[in-house]
Amino acid sequence: MDTRIGRTWLAGSAAVILAVSLSACGNGDGDDAAAPPEQPSSAPSAPAEPSDSAEPPASEPPADETSSDKTRDTDLADAEFALSWEEALDIANEQFDGDLYSVGLDWERTQFAYTVKLVSDTDEYEVEIGADSGDVLAEETESLDDDDAAEKTSEIIDVEQVVPWSDALDAALNEADGRIDEWKLEGAEQGAQYQFDIDQPSGEDLEVSIDAYTGEFLRLDD
DSSP: OOHHHHHHHHHHHHHHHHHHHHHHHHHHHHHHHHOOOOOOOSOOOOOOOTTTTTOOOOOOOOOTTOOOOTTTTTTTOOOOOOOOHHHHHHHHHHOOOOOOEEEEEEEEEEEEEEEEEOOOOSEEEEEEHHHHHHTTTEEEEEOOHHHHHHHHHHHHOOGGOOHHHHHHHHHHHHTSSSSSEEEEOOOOOOOOEEEEEEEOTTEEEEEEETTTTTTOOOEEEE
């Protein structure tokens, strides 16, 4: 055999063996390489469900239907109320079967109220009724002995014979000027009377009494 041919064959064999060895080493390094990091999931999370214990937002309280723009200093000569004293008397009679011996209008705690007093043969009844609301604010019943019952009975007012409140008011203001703080219609042995408390500009307080059956001026007290 030619020496050059033998050397060429040996060189080719060696190149093939070297290539196979390098390929095997490359496969081994790939097995040992670190795995690429996992990518975070791109799926959106489900929205949180509302809690059953959550309370609805508080609503605004309803306006007070019985509220009034009147104050303690309101002049009763000019003020208008939802109830007249006669209507307050009707409400009182729904609560107690008796005859009227006193009714009046005055400031009670937070509002103007009628105080109505009734009497029967055995009991005396007093009730406060809101002049604008018509609500019963307070009431009381008291038993009477024979003497007290006789006294109260003599003070019963004949409602059918009473002059209108407005007429009695005009008669009172003819005697004294000022703001009407309170008023009442009271029975007495000598007859029923309107009594008006008048706060004068000078600061003096006067009480003017008007005959409830004739509308005539009776007296003026300080």
